Amino acid sequence: MKLDARQADRFLANPGATRLVLIYGPDTSLVTDRARALARRIAGSLDDPFRLAELDAEQADRLPEEATAQAFGGGRKVILIRDVGDKQAPSFEAALATRGDALVIATGGDLNGRSKLRTLAEKHSDAAAIACYIPDAAARGPMLEAALRAAGVGIARDALTLAAGRLGGESGALADAAERLILYAGPGGTITIADIDAVLDDQGTASMHDAIDAALAGNPRAADHAISLAIDEGAAAVAILRVLLTELSGLRLMAEAIAHGANPRDALAARRPPVFFRRQGAVIKAAGSWREPAIIAAIDRALRAEADCKRTGSVPEAIARQTLLGLAQRARG
CATH class of the missing domain: 1.10.8.60 (Helicase, Ruva Protein; domain 3)
Known part of the structure; x- marks a missing residue:
């Protein structure tokens, strides 16, 4: 069973007879909070070894045995297993094939649509899958x-x-x-x-926006300086690229409005969420440098850069820097 954001909280309050709940996604804090809250709700406590067993992914072969074990003293047993992926999918299939009534709660990272484990949880009648995504700017x-x-x-x-x-x-x-x-x-x-x-400290956010604004306005030197500050202040490369994607999407909406006759300030005023007033001048300047086809190409480039950051052996900070400096050169040209 695949649950969307509107269904998730209601299901987690009462999972019924479901035997496997896969909670996954890039928002690791939400994944952990939901998993532990569900475990506490069913087991009554996170400190009762007779009702709750905690495993890591390397112990997944124990799932069939744990799923059939009875909780000492009665009640439903919970198995909480962390950091799982497709490698563990056969163990979950074996656990679901047993006759036990224990609830297996599995947590994982950003599993894509081709994931065997995610497909199992979405399709099996005794399982459920809940995705946890990082809130976007509008949310x-x-x-x-x-x-x-x-x-x-x-x-x-x-x-x-x-x-x-x-x-x-x-x-x-x-x-x-x-x-x-x-x-x-x-x-x-x-x-x-x-x-x-x-x-609220910035955690690199102000410098991150400075870097993006400078890049989209065609100022490579300022962009390079600001991205160095953002990284030094703790901003993650993937976070920088996601903020860039949000800004490019907003810029694309402005480009469409301007192409249909709106002036840049009216196009800016229509953006949601609103652009903070300190950035409005830079955003209007960027809107004068970019047209929709170039923005679409920039979005594609940023998406590829985000994917590259997640590859083994990559240097995410260098990828983010190269992406912004490339866009700065494009805007200047």
Whole structure:
């Protein structure tokens, strides 16, 4: 059974008689949180060795035996197995072929659509697959606002825009940021831009945007300097490329609007989420340098670069740098 984002929380609250739940994806903090919450819900505790067995991928051959073992003292047994992939698929098939009623909860990385393990979990009648993807730019703002609202804390629109742009990465980082902002503002408080600057560090995000803006405006030297700063400040190469892809998508929408007669400022104003005011001049300048066919080619180049970063033996920082500098040369030309 394949579960989408809307179905996942409801299923995790009550998985019924499902015997295998595969929780996977690039958002590793969400994968871990969901797996451990489900294990706790079924086993009652994460500290009961009679109800919960924890394995790593190299111990997958124990799954058929563990899946048929009865929990001492009654109740349903849970097997939590980490970092699995296609190599372990036969062990999961063997476990599902047994008559046990234990719940196997498996966590994995970013399994693609051809993954044997993912296909097994999606197609088998006693299994379920839940993907956990990193929130995109459009989702981060509403997620942060909802978390603050639940705690009785408000946030100004411009502060929310700044925070959403600064909070790249996994959902765990967003939850941590929300908690810090809630503690800082206190019940009934309202978060401002000054509060965002005081509480949330950039983790390379400001320099990352500087590098992307410089590249798309055709300034290789500034782009090279900013990407060095972003990497020194902790920005991951894949994160830089994903922010680049988001920016190129927004630039493509602007190019379409301009081609149909809109002026650059109106095209910029229509972007969602809004572009933070400090970046608006750079984005308008980039919109004057790029047309839709070139943007499509740039998106393709960034996607290939992201894939290259994940190959064994690659140097992701060098790939991200070469990609941005190549786009800077293209924009300047």
